Amino acid sequence: MQHVTILGSTGSIGVSTLDVIARHPDRYRVYALTAQNRVEELAAQCEQFRPSIAVVGSAEAAQKLESMLRQQGLQTDVAYGTAALCQVASAPECDCVMAAIVGAAGLAPTLAAARAGKKVLLANKEALVMSGPLLMEAVAASGATLMPIDSEHNAIFQCMPAAYHGQDQRSPSQHGIEKILLTASGGPFLHRDINTLDQVTCAEAIAHPKWVMGRKISVDSATMMNKGLEVIEAHWLFGVPASQIEVVIHPQSVVHSMVSYVDGSVLAQLGNPDMRTPIAHAMAYPERIDSGVAPIDLIKIAQLTFQHPDLVRFPCLKLAYDALQAGGSAPAIMNAANEIAVQAFLDGRIGFRVIDQLIARVMAALPSGPVMDIESVFEQDQRARDIANSFI
Ligand code: NAD
Ligand code: MG
Numbered sequence: 001m002q003h004v005t006i007l008g009s010t011g012s013i014g015v016s017t018l019d020v021i022a023r024h025p026d027r028y029r030v031y032a033l034t035a036q037n038r039v040e041e042l043a044a045q046c047e048q049f050r051p052s053i054a055v056v057g058s059a060e061a062a063q064k065l066e067s068m069l070r071q072q073g074l075q076t077d078v079a080y081g082t083a084a085l086c087q088v089a090s091a092p093e094c095d096c097v098m099a100a101i102v103g104a105a106g107l108a109p110t111l112a113a114a115r116a117g118k119k120v121l122l123a124n125k126e127a128l129v130m131s132g133p134l135l136m137e138a139v140a141a142s143g144a145t146l147m148p149i150d151s152e153h154n155a156i157f158q159c160m161p162a163a164y165h166g167q168d169q170r171s172p173s174q175h176g177i178e179k180i181l182l183t184a185s186g187g188p189f190l191h192r193d194i195n196t197l198d199q200v201t202c203a204e205a206i207a208h209p210k211w212v213m214g215r216k217i218s219v220d221s222a223t224m225m226n227k228g229l230e231v232i233e234a235h236w237l238f239g240v241p242a243s244q245i246e247v248v249i250h251p252q253s254v255v256h257s258m259v260s261y262v263d264g265s266v267l268a269q270l271g272n273p274d275m276r277t278p279i280a281h282a283m284a285y286p287e288r289i290d291s292g293v294a295p296i297d298l299i300k301i302a303q304l305t306f307q308h309p310d311l312v313r314f315p316c317l318k319l320a321y322d323a324l325q326a327g328g329s330a331p332a333i334m335n336a337a338n339e340i341a342v343q344a345f346l347d348g349r350i351g352f353r354v355i356d357q358l359i360a361r362v363m364a365a366l367p368s369g370p371v372m373d374i375e376s377v378f379e380q381d382q383r384a385r386d387i388a389n390s391f392i
Contacts, residue, residue, distance in 0.1 A: 002119075002283075003031040005088050006098045007109050010035040010042055012214045013100035013123045013149065016275045018045060020283060020291055028283070032088035034101075037061050043068040046076050052093065053077040055084045085109040090116035096283070098149070099124040102216050103339050104381055111135060111374060117142035121282045123149040125233045126339070130332040131377045132236035146237070147282035152182050152230055153237055154278035155256035155269035160238065172240050173262075180240055181258040181266070182230060183250040184309065185210050187221040190251060194313055198353040202346055210253040210273045219342045223355055224309065228320020229338075232331050235324055242324045247317065249307045254296060272296050315356040319363065329380040330368035336384035337362035344392050362388045 004021065008014045014035075021028045034055040035042040046054055046069055054069070054076050056062050062080040069076050079087070082105075089097050089109040097113035098121045099106055106124035111131070113120045115138045122128065128135055139146045148154045164175050188207055189197060206218040213221070220226035231245050248258075256278075258268040271277045272293055280291030311318045316338075323330040341355040350358065365387050371377055 001026075002028050002095045003093055004028050004096045004098065004283075005032040005034075005091070005094045005113075006030065006100065007034050007085060007089060007106060007124075008098075008100035008102065009033040009045055010038040011100055011102065012212065013275060013279070014098070017098050017100065017121075017279050017283075018049060020276050020280045020289075021049070023290055023292060027289070028096075031091070031094040034085055034088065036101075036105075039065045039068065043072065046074055047072055050074070051076055053079060053088055055088055056080045082108050086112035089113040090118070095119060096121065098279075099127065100149075102126070102214055104130060104336065107131060107374070107377070111138055114138040114144045114146070115142055117144045119145045119147065121147050121149050121279070125150055125229050126335050128236050129229050129232045129335045130381065131371065131374065132232065132331070133371055134374060134377065136236055147285060148233075148237055149275070149278050149282055150230060150233060151273070151275065151278050152257040153233060154281055156180055156182075156234065156238060156259060158269045158281065159257070159259040159267035164238075172238065172244065176262045177240070177244075178260045178262050179244040179246055180234055180238065181260055182227065182234060182245055182247050183253075183255050183257050183306075184224065184227045184247055185221070185253045186249045186251050186309075187224060187226075189222055189313070190249065197313075198351050200352040202348065205345070205352060209251070211275075215346060216339070216342055219345060219355075220338070222352075223316045224314035225316035225320065225338050225342075225355075225359075227309070227314075228317045228323075229335070231317075231320055232324050242321055247309050249309050250305065252301060252304055254301055254304055270296060316359065319356065319359055323363065323368075326368045328368035328370050329377065330363065332371070332377050332380050333366050333368065333384040334359060334363055336381040337388045340385050340388035340392070350392060358388055358391055361391055 030049040030051045032053045033051045036057040062078050066078040086109050090112040096119040099110040100123040107127040110127040205222040253273045255268045260266045274293045276291040277293045323334040337359040341358045344350045
């Protein structure tokens with residue numbers, strides 16, 4: 001029996017994780033659930049999954065949740081704030097942590113889980129983008145297991161040589177890996193007239209053609225910053241340099257990524273665009289369990305197409321390669337500027353095209369510094385947010 005903490009249980013990934021858990025009550029028990037402020041949904045999840053503890057974002061939300069749970073006759077403990085998130089991510093009662101909080105807010109509890117040697121299921125890519133070396137060091141030092149949930153990285157993991165899994169001392173080329181082909185759907189604006197991109201609405205930007213996701217990652221997919229974050233994520237997870245990570249547009253979202261080998265073999269993982277597949281894979285690895293996802297119907301799909309990304313249409317992708325090249329805190333700075341820009345776009349305060357312009361300006365204004373410890377990462381993150389807000 002695996003005892004699971006789900007950080008961000010009311011989100012898109014959190015709900016899919018609970019769906020997989022509900023199919024396997026013999027394998028998984030929920031230890032803790034967390035949400036920022038959607039108390040009603042969290043209370044309903046507590047009713048169904050009976051966690052030992054539930055964590056929310058504020059004292060007010062905690063009070064509301066506690067009274068709802070007591071009315072339901074549940075004994076679930078209630079806590080709030082970052083320290084409580086870190087506590088449920090590292091508690092001895094839990095074996096496995098789904099890191100599915102969106103954005104920089106997920107970094108501290110994800111790092112706490114890694115330091116405590118947990119099996120960490122990583123959806124929260126921003127945490128790795130911000131603090132790649134620190135998170136990977138923490139995993140290596142504690143003997144934690146890091147499993148990618150992002151569909152592309154989970155696909156790459158599945159296509160990697162078995163000997164390469166885990167933190168490996170040998171380089172990718174010693175394993176015959178030529179490059180990673182990271183697929184991207186291209187999002188909702190792949191074919192839209194580029195001159196009208198400054199007029200796109202929030203509703204248009206979050207209407208992803210293939211995936212149903214949270215609002216922030218949906219906007220990131222529309223700008224392709226999501227793919228940029230994923231390039232950096234792949235670099236840290238698999239130890240592959242930027243020059244060996246190629247983004248390939250694949251609008252059908254059937255091939256979730258590929259690994260190309262020196263002998264000419266290209267291995268791919270295919271499936272329907274449903275996050276329960278990578279979640280079930282990562283939870284059960286090395287076993288396979290039912291995820292509730294139907295197998296793909298290749299005859300119905302009929303065609304798989306591939307093309308190069310257009311960096312004029314998607315400047316955020318180039319910014320991410322630049323940040324990875326610059327190293328140090330540049331990815332954390334870029335990530336913070338992106339979070340501020342996306343929120344401002346969602347709030348109707350800036351236009352769509354201002355997102356990439358704002359990130360570029362923040363990156364130019366704030367040179368990359370060294371990533372020594374988590375405090376220095378948060379300091380750079382805050383400075384980038386302040387500069388981004390001053391530009392807005
Ligand atoms: P979401 O917005 O649907 O859910 C986010 C969750 O985090 C919610 O439970 C929310 O309560 C919690 N949360 C938000 N702000 C918080 C804060 N400040 N402190 C604590 N908790 C907070 O997001 P999502 O789509 O589920 O994405 C979650 C993460 O997974 C993101 O990093 C995203 O990039 C990654 N991811 C998502 C998908 C997907 O299909 N949705 C795919 C790949 C990767
Ligand atoms: Mg992805």
